[in-house]
Amino acid sequence: MPPLIRVLLLLPLAVAMPNPAGAQNFFEELFGIGRAAKPPVPPRGVPGGMQPGTPLAPPPGAPGDAPAAEAPRAPAAPKQPVVLKAPAEDNVIGQELMYNGLSGTLKLEKAAAGTTARITLPGTKISAPSESCTVPxxxxxxxxxxxxxxxxxxxxxxxxxxxxxxxxxxxxxxVLVTSLGSSRICTVTTADCATTPTGLWGPAAATLIPRSVEFDGARGTADRAVRENYKLMTQRARGQDVRPIVTEQAAFSSDREQLCRTYAREGAHGFCNLRFTEGRALALATRLGVNTAAAPTASATPRPRRKPQPSVDGMNPDAGGATGFPD
Structure with missing residues (x-):
């Protein structure tokens, strides 16, 4: 049938359609310019090579699945205390040390019967507290x-x-000196002198200042050892035993400040702070069950940095001894 005749026969039907979009679709289909002119698009493949209608695999742990064998895990290694190098007993034998690096003398010596001490104690006169004195x-x-x-x-x-x-x-x-008596003050009435020997006896400040950089690096190591050993003690302690440990650690900082603030030029070298901190770290390690006289020690000297190796074309600078990449 000629197209013109088909249009004339179907025109009443198009006019009877109330929807203008429906009439447009009618003419598009009639003349083959609508969806009928486009071939059907086949469904796209599902990612992963799955075709439509393929059942999905059940999630892990679904009912009916055999339980997967879990690989055994190695137990975590217990954390060990940090142990600094313990000082030798004879490292100060024969040296003349001063109270706070300022006055008096203390000398430890070896004798046939063991170790002896000879001390000259500095103090103040009992009858005239503004005047200083010394008493052997x-x-x-x-x-x-x-x-x-x-x-x-x-x-x-x-x-x-x-x-x-x-x-x-x-x-x-x-040498750290503490009093075994009920009072920190030692009174020698025959010499009219009152002394307080408790504190750190050590070298004069002039011999310590050139080593300030060494003391500063070792102080960082000692501080970390105190923190690690303190945390390990609190982890191992029972609930009722944690509070005394915390109180003792808080007192350590104030005791160090009180002890070292009178050492000669402490701010310029830090010798007293370092030695007191090292003693605290060793004390904590001992309470954690370490024999400080025989245990391996952590170095208090900062590790030197490794010099970077120069990079070579065709080589990996991050892998030592690597050969060139193949072409």
Whole structure:
């Protein structure tokens, strides 16, 4: 049938359609310019090579699946205390040390019966507190010391007799002295002198200032050792035992400040802060069950940085001894 005749026959039907879009679609289909002119688009493939209608695999752990064998995990290695190098007992033998690096003298010596101490104590006059004085300990006679081992990580000696019973703990280059009596003040009435020997006896400031960079690097290592050992103690302690450990750690900072603020030019070298911190780290490690006299130690000297290797064309600079890449 000619197209014109078809249009005339179907025109009444198109006019009867109320929807203009329907009439447009009618003419498009009639003349073959609408959807009928476009071939059907085949469905696209599903990603992963799956075709439409393919059932999906059940998720892991679904009912009916055999449980997968779980690989055994190795138990985590227990954390160990950080142990610094413990000072040797004889590292100060024969040296003349001064109280706070300023005055008085303390000298430890080896004798046939063991270790002896000879001390000249600085103080103030009892009758005139504004005037200074010095008094020889035990009348100037060397006093035999009793070795107490290393109960807190440092070599310890004690002298319980005489007018001023004292304890000596050896650090690197110095001696920490504490009183064994009920008072920190030692009064020698025959010499009209009152002394306070408790504190750090060490070298003069002039010999310590050139080593300030060394002390500063070692101080960082000692501080980290104290923090790690303190955290390990709190982790191992039971609930009721944690509070005393926290209180003791808080007192450590204030005790260090009080002890070292009177050392000669402490701010310029940091010798007292370093030695007191090292003693605290060793004490914590000892309480954690480490034998500081025989345990391997952490170096207190900063590790030198490795020099970067020059890069060569065709080589990987991050892999030592690597050969050139193949062409």
């Amino acid at each position: 300990w035990n009348g100037g006679t060397p006093v035999a010391l009793t070795s107490e081992g290393r109960p807190d990580g440092l070599p310890r000696f004690e002298a319980t007799g005489g007018e001023c019973p004292l304890r000596f703990e050896v650090v690197e280059g110095g």
